[in-house]
Amino acid sequence: MAPINAISPLLLAGFVAARQCSNFLIPVDISSRQGQFQQVPVESNLDVGAFATRFNEYQKNYTATLLQGYQNLQGSYKISAQYCHPDNGSSSTIQLLTHGIGFDKTYWDLDYNNYNYSYVNNALENGYSTLAIDRLGIGNSSHGDPFNEIQAQAEVEALNAVTTKLRNGGISQIDHSYKKVIHVGHSFGSVQSLWLSALYPNNTDGVILTGFSAATQFLSYVVAGWNLHSARLNQPLRLGNASSEGLRGLAAQYGVTQDVVPRLQRFLEDAGADLTSQEVWNIVASTEVLDLIAGYNKTVAPLNYPSGYFASSDLTSLQYAFLFPGNYDIGLAVASEQTKQPVTAGELLTIGSAPKTSPFKGPVFVITGEHDVPFCGGNCYASVPNVTAPSFLTGVKAAFPSASAFEAYVQPGAGHGLNFHYNATAGYQAIQDFLAGNGLAAR
Template sequence: MPPLASFTPLLLAGFAAARACTNVTIPVDISSRQGLFEEFPIEGNIDVAAFAQAFTQQGRNYTAMLLRDYQTLKGSYEISAKFCQPDSGSASTIQLLSHGIGFDKTYWDLPYNNYNYSYVDIAVKQGYSTLAIDRLGIGNSSHGDPLNTIQAQAEVEALNAITTLLRQGKVPGIDTSFNKVIHVGHSFGSVQSYWLSCLYPNNTDGLVLTGYSANGSYLPVTVAAWNLHSARLNQPLRFGNSSSEGVQKAFGSYGTGTALLSGIQSLLKNVTIQLSTNEIWNEVATTEVGDLINGYNQTIAPLDYPSGYIVQSDFTATQYVFLLPGRYDIGLGILGEMTKQPVATGEILTIGSSPMMSPFSGPVLVFTGENDQPFCGGDCLATGTSAPSIPAEGKKQFPSASVFEALIQPETAHGLNFHYNATAGYEAVQTWLAAQGLAAS
């Protein structure tokens, strides 16, 4: 096992060459026709567990049970994003990157090991500009009521608004208008990119749907495997609204940087039942002990998620849903747990509400790990049909696509960007885009 020191962010420093990046805030106005759900208890972890039990009960449509009416949500929101371009300047083609559940915009530009796992780095080296967003409701984008505001449809409308602003050259901080916008999603971000192509087929030039298939039957297993907890209780210093001042004072005698970690280490070393170094590492890194530590060193302003934002319980749940044992760097996996993001209850209730088919007539690539759990049940090749893979069955969603292709990344689970062979996948995506006439220009 890695040393406890690997739990700190100090080893994550690095740089990515040949690119220029800036953080931008994008104001969007949206109008979204979406569900109005009955309120239910969701304050504590027991409430969250009850929600997951109700949602995953066999033969029960909990979304339909809670739905009371429909509403038109109208509002102005802010989307946090990171814009990157080659040092030589921006091309007229941009990749608009939408993350999945459990992540934020950093999924596309992981700083770990000198940005060795960065999708953005590979795309920019091929001449593309990229815009990685925090989806509406998540990360540093505007939050909102997690049940009746932050729903899939509202996020699709925000994604469409950003796309239009990119084409018009009206994104604050970006002095370029883009002739072509390629939508690249991961997981729920792929669902939303697909959804956009259904409602606004003329507002995308190409789709790359990673960590995706048209098969939603594994969602209940995924929700159960997350062992969901209230986000503000799981990582109170990052997700809540409390100051870390008291924690800093309690562990201040251990110095700066790794103070809380050192304090927990000291406590565990002196418990009645003696723990080995490896056992201490497991206790800190793979359980909620680590989640209590997370954010202490990095959180400047808490994200202030209200009740109704929920998150996977710990690193073991993260591995089950996102990672293939033996095929990822444990340090990067821990970084994923340290920087994880929650999901809104409204998102879970509406994730399966997208249209059945898209009229989009451009090129579509589905790129999914062979051992993807949420969309393939852990084996994307076990179709039981004549289709070569479960993602390949998604072709029926795109009857008018000029090209539809499903690529399966071997020895990779749902969180593609966290696996050893991630960059080979990035290269395959860029090669495919160029073959479809969507090379950077």
């Protein structure tokens, strides 16, 4: 296992040919009918832990407890996007990529190991253009009140607004319109893609759901396993306040940087501890020490998330929720921990509000890792109690009774975060093959 300073995602990124990509902001206006929640204390990590405890209480509904009524949210926001098209020009078909909780748009275009895990590259190789977005409230998209603004419904409306602009040529940085828009989601992004297809079935041409099933009973597993912290406290410089110059000065004074392993090893040796560099690396990478140093060298513009934005505690909680042990590169896992993103209180309180069925009449493909915890409880081949479907994934078909084609695919040996596993590209190609076989080949 390499030392932590040898596996920086920036050092392992490389130049990838046969693609043209640009990053920009897309202005959107949305109107969303959504909940008005009582705001409870979420300032400290203990407050956040208390929120998670109440959220997970058996046979109780914390959403209903905090719900005070409904509101019509109207606002103008900006959605951060990465647009890519093949070197030989843009096709008339584009894949609109929506990430899940804990990530941002880079989930689809991981630069680790010369972009070997990039979904975007696979789509481009098959002739598609892509638009990957940071969901409303996350990453470089507009942030907002974490209880009563950044909720699932508002994010779906923002996704629909971006979709409409793709169709009518309303994005100034893209010089033409797209006749066909395929919605590709991961996890919460899949929930939102299904949701869009239910509310606006004529605004999508194909639905690809990754890291998804119709099961909802395992959400508490993940919320507990995340060991949620306040995002601004978990990674204070990257996710917190831009005024943290005191912390940055201390980091420089004590050498808390990406080369912390040899420094910490010398410190421990001076204190009488006998630890190898590998053991020190394990301490740093697999505990919250990693999160305290993340961003000291990389942060340019801190994201300044307010209280009410939560983050998983460390790499071990990331592994539990997203990764299957033995089938992922630890260097990529460390990189993902260094670049993780939060979830809002409002998202957790409204994630269960998605429609159960969609009238969408086009093709639908669901692909989920064999050992997915959030949507299969760790076993996607398991039969579903009291349901006629033979497995969790095949059960998704009931949500799309009018689909022109439906296919469920279990990715062997993978966990929830499909894109982080060694066999990710095999799953990518299964998606492209399904699209090509069901009238949505790139043209």
